[in-house]
Amino acid sequence: MASDQISDEELSGPVVDRRTTTKLLAAAGLGGLAGCAGGGGGDATTAASETSEASSTDGNEESTDVATDTPSGDVRGGRLQAGWFTGSIDNLDPPYIGVGQYFQVAANVFSGLVTLNEDLTVRGDLANDWTVENDGATFVFDLREGVTFHDGSAFTAEDVRYTIDRTISQETPAAAKLSSLQPVDDGGVVVDGDYSVTLNFEEPLAPALIYLSRGPGRAATIVSQEAIEEMGAEQYAVEPVGTGPFEVAEHSVGSELVLDAYDDYFETDEEGTALPYLDGVTITPIPEPSSIVNALRSGDIQFANLVPLQNVSQVSDASEVDLLQAPGVNWNGLAMNQTREPFGSRQVRRGIAKLIDTEQFVETAYFGNALAAAGPINAATAWVYREDKPDDQAYAPEEGKQLLEDAGAAGASFSLLTTESDLRAAQAMRQQLNSAGLDVEIEQVTSSTYWDRTDKSNRDFDVTVIGSVGDPDPEQSLWNFYRKDGPWNYVDYQNDEVHQLLGEQRSQLDRDARAETLQELEGLLIADTPHAYLSHQDDLAAMRTEVGGFTHVPYMRNFHTVSLDE
Structure with missing residues (x-):
C-alpha cells in the first residue's frame, strides 16, 4: 500500500x-x-x-x-x-x-x-x-x-x-x-x-x-x-x-x-x-x-x-x-473520424497533425488567449504534466506533406463540422490545412445538430475541433474519449494497449505510479493521433x-x- x-x-x-x-x-x-x-x-x-x-x-x-x-x-x-x-x-x-x-x-x-x-x-x-x-x-x-x-x-x-x-x-x-x-x-x-x-x-x-x-x-x-x-x-x-x-x-x-x-x-x-x-x-x-x-x-x-x-x-x-479567470483543466484537438477515409490511417492523421502550427492556431483562433498543446495533459495538473512530451505531432509541414503523399492522401478533400460559437477556430484550422495543400470546407450547423452528428451512435462528420471541457484526466476525459466503448469516443478510436492502461491507472492510488502510467498512455495517444492536439484554454x-x-x-x-x- x-x-x-x-x-x-x-x-x-x-x-x-x-x-x-x-x-x-x-x-x-x-x-x-x-x-x-x-x-x-x-x-x-x-x-x-x-x-x-x-x-x-x-x-x-x-x-x-x-x-x-x-x-x-x-x-x-x-x-x-x-x-x-x-x-x-x-x-x-x-x-x-x-x-x-x-x-x-x-x-x-x-x-x-x-x-x-x-x-x-x-x-x-x-x-x-x-x-x-x-x-x-x-x-x-x-x-x-x-x-x-x-x-x-x-x-x-x-x-x-x-x-x-x-x-x-x-x-x-x-x-x-x-x-x-x-x-x-x-x-x-x-x-x-x-x-x-x-x-x-x-x-x-x-x-x-x-x-x-x-x-x-x-x-x-x-x-x-x-x-x-x-x-x-x-x-x-x-x-x-x-x-x-x-x-x-x-x-x-x-x-x-x-x-x-x-x-x-x-x-x-x-x-x-x-x-x-x-x-x-x-x-x-x-x-x-x-x-x-x-x-x-x-x-x-x-x-x-x-x-x-x-x-x-x-x-x-x-x-x-x-x-x-481560472486555470483551465482541459484540452482541445482536431478530431478525425476513423470510420471515414482517409482518417482510418494513423499515417494520415499524423501527417495532418504535422501541418498544424499550434502556436499560430492559438493566435489566430483565440487571439493568443490559450496555450498551445502538445498532448491532452496540461500544466494545471502539475503532478502528472511534463514539458518533454513526445514530438510525433510536432509542427513539421514538409514531413507532414510527405506522410500524406506516401499514404495516397495528398490534397485530400473533407469537411470540418462546427457551430457558430466555434466558427473562428474552424476558420483558423481551415486556413492552415488549405495552405498546406488540403481541400477543407467548413460545415456550420446548430448546437443541437452538432451534438447529434458527433455522437458515437452517428459519427456523421469528417473532422471537428473538440475536446475535454472540465477535466483532462481519465476519469472524465481520457477514460471516456479513448476507451474502446467510451461514451465520448466520437472518432471510433480502438487500441488494446490504451484500453488496458486506462483501466490500470484507475486503481493506482499511489500518485507517482499513476503519473507514470498516464504519461505512457499520453505518449501512445500522441503517436496514434486520434486527435491533433491544439490548445489548453483558461476558464x-x-x-x-x-x-x-x-x-x-x-x-x-x-x-x-x-x-x-x-
Whole structure:
C-alpha cells in the first residue's frame, strides 16, 4: 500500500479536510482544481478552518451551512440575467450530459450525496454524515430527513439507489465513475430504512467521494424516480426535477431557460439565512461571440458563463464588468473520424497533425488567449504534466506533406463540422490545412445538430475541433474519449494497449505510479493521433459589478450564494 494511502478515518464525514480532499481530487484526475478554488471576485468568503471546526463541533446540522456573507435586506432577491455561450441547452438529465455548459446549469438544479466547499473541503450535501470502512471500499451514508424534490415528493435512500442503478444500467456517460461498484442488486447499494444507504465497491476507491458530489460529470447527482416515470425521460431532460437551490420553471430549448428559487431548499448560510438569495436566474443561450459580450457590456445580461477568447480584451476594458479567470483543466484537438477515409490511417492523421502550427492556431483562433498543446495533459495538473512530451505531432509541414503523399492522401478533400460559437477556430484550422495543400470546407450547423452528428451512435462528420471541457484526466476525459466503448469516443478510436492502461491507472492510488502510467498512455495517444492536439484554454467567465457572492471554481457556475446590488 502506498505511503500516502488515505485512511478510512480521513475519508469519513461530516467534513473531509482540504489536505485529504486535494489527494482525492488528484486520484480522481482533478488535481488541477486544488490550486484553482476561490477567487474570481464577488463577496463570497472562504472559511476553511471555521467550516471544519463548526462541523466537527456541532455535528450534522452545521454541515448544511455555506460560508458566505449574508446579503443585507436591500440586496436579497432579484433575478439574475445570465447569458450562456451556446446555441441551446438541450439536456439537463445529469448522467446523460456530455456537454460542459449543460453541467454548469444542472449543478444549480440538483444535489449530490456530498459537495465541495469553496476551499475544497468535502462536506455533506444530501448526506448528513458518512463513515468509510474496508480501506475505502465501503461508504455508509446517513441522509438528511425532510428534504423534498421540486415537485414536493420526499427524498429518501431509495432515490439514491434508483439514481445509481439508472446511471449504471442505462450505460450513461457518467457510469464509468462507478464501474468498480459491486452489482447494485447484489450488495452494491444497500438501503437500510429511508435515510441510510451503503455503497460497496469491488476494491478501494479513494476518489469515490468526488464522484458522488454535486458538480460536472459526477455519477450520483440525485434524480427523482417519481418525476422521471411521470414525465418521461425526454421531458425530464428538458425540465428536470431535483433537490437543488433552483427549480426549472420554464425551458424553451434554444430560447430561454427560467430557474426559480426553490423555497424549500435545505441549505442555509452561516447566519441561518435560507439559500438561495436570488429569486431566480434567467438563462439565455447566445451563440454569437460579439453578441454575448455586447449584452454583458450593455447590461442586458449580468453574467456570461463563458467569454469568447477573441473578446477577452473587450471584456477586460469594459466598465462595470469583471473578467473572471481560472486555470483551465482541459484540452482541445482536431478530431478525425476513423470510420471515414482517409482518417482510418494513423499515417494520415499524423501527417495532418504535422501541418498544424499550434502556436499560430492559438493566435489566430483565440487571439493568443490559450496555450498551445502538445498532448491532452496540461500544466494545471502539475503532478502528472511534463514539458518533454513526445514530438510525433510536432509542427513539421514538409514531413507532414510527405506522410500524406506516401499514404495516397495528398490534397485530400473533407469537411470540418462546427457551430457558430466555434466558427473562428474552424476558420483558423481551415486556413492552415488549405495552405498546406488540403481541400477543407467548413460545415456550420446548430448546437443541437452538432451534438447529434458527433455522437458515437452517428459519427456523421469528417473532422471537428473538440475536446475535454472540465477535466483532462481519465476519469472524465481520457477514460471516456479513448476507451474502446467510451461514451465520448466520437472518432471510433480502438487500441488494446490504451484500453488496458486506462483501466490500470484507475486503481493506482499511489500518485507517482499513476503519473507514470498516464504519461505512457499520453505518449501512445500522441503517436496514434486520434486527435491533433491544439490548445489548453483558461476558464473565463464575466459578470457585472452589481453581482456579488459568486465564487469562481473552474467550470462551475453555482448561483446559490449570488446576490444582486440594487
